[in-house]
Amino acid sequence: MKLSATTIDNITEVLTRIVEFTDRRREVLTRNLFDYQSDGFQPKDLPVCEFAECMTEAVSEHIRSKRLVLCDRENVSFGEAGSFDVDPVIDSKANDLLKKSTKDYLQMQIHKLSENLMNNRIAVELLKQKQQRSSF
Numbered sequence: 001m002k003l004s005a006t007t008i009d010n011i012t013e014v015l016t017r018i019v020e021f022t023d024r025r026r027e028v029l030t031r032n033l034f035d036y037q038s039d040g041f042q043p044k045d046l047p048v049c050e051f052a053e054c055m056t057e058a059v060s061e062h063i064r065s066k067r068l069v070l071c072d073r074e075n076v077s078f079g080e081a082g083s084f085d086v087d088p089v090i091d092s093k094a095n096d097l098l099k100k101s102t103k104d105y106l107q108m109q110i111h112k113l114s115e116n117l118m119n120n121r122i123a124v125e126l127l128k129q130k131q132q133r134s135s136f
Contacts, residue, residue, distance in 0.1 A: 010058075010059075010062050010068040011126075011130060012127065012130060013068060013082065014055055014058065014059065014068070015123045015126055015127045015130070016082065016127065017055065017070075017082075017084060018055070018119065018120075018123040019120060019123045019124055019127065020084070021046065021051055021086060022116050022117075022119050022120035022123065023120065024046060024086060025045070025046040025048070025116050026113065026116055026117070026120070028044050028045060028046055028088050029045065029109055029112050029113045029116060030113070031044075032044065032045075032091075032094065032109045033106065033109050033110075033113075036098060036102070036105065036106075042090050042091075042095055043090070043091045043094040043095055043098060043105075043109070044088040044089060044090055044091055045088065045089060045091040045094070045112070046075075046086050046088055046089070047073070047074075047075040047076060047086065047087075047089050050073045050074065050075055050076050051073075051076050051086065053073065054070060054071060054072075054073055054076055054078075057069075057071055058070050058071070070084070075087040075089055094108055094109070
C-alpha cells in the first residue's frame with residue numbers, strides 16, 4: 001500500500017503524540033512508585049482512554065476528509081505547533097488497592113509501567129521505520 005505525503009505526515013504526528021504521551025505517563029507512574037508512602041498521597045495516571053479516543057477520532061477524520069483534526073477532551077488539550085497538554089487524574093482503582101494491599105498496588109504500577117514502555121517502544125520503532133523509508 002502506497003501512502004500519500006499527507007498520510008505520512010499524519011502518521012508521524014500521531015506517533016509523535018503517542019511517544020510524548022507515554023513519556024509523560026512514565027513520569028506519573030514512576031512517581032506513584034516512589035511517593036506512595038508520603039502523607040496524603042493519591043496515585044495518579046494519565047487519562048489513557050481519553051487520549052486514545054482523541055487519536056482514534058483524529059485518524060478517523062483523516063480517513064474521511066484527508067485531514068488530521070485533534071479535538072480536546074476534559075483532560076487532554078492540543079495547542080499550536082504540535083504541542084499538547086494532559087492533566088494527570090486520580091487513579092481511584094489504584095488508590096483503593098493501595099489501601100488494601102501495598103504489594104498488589106506496587107505490582108499494578110509495575111504492570112502499567114511495563115505496558116506503557118511497550119507502547120512507547122512500538123511508537124518509537126514505527127517512527128524510526130517511517131524516517132528510514134522517507135530518507136530513501
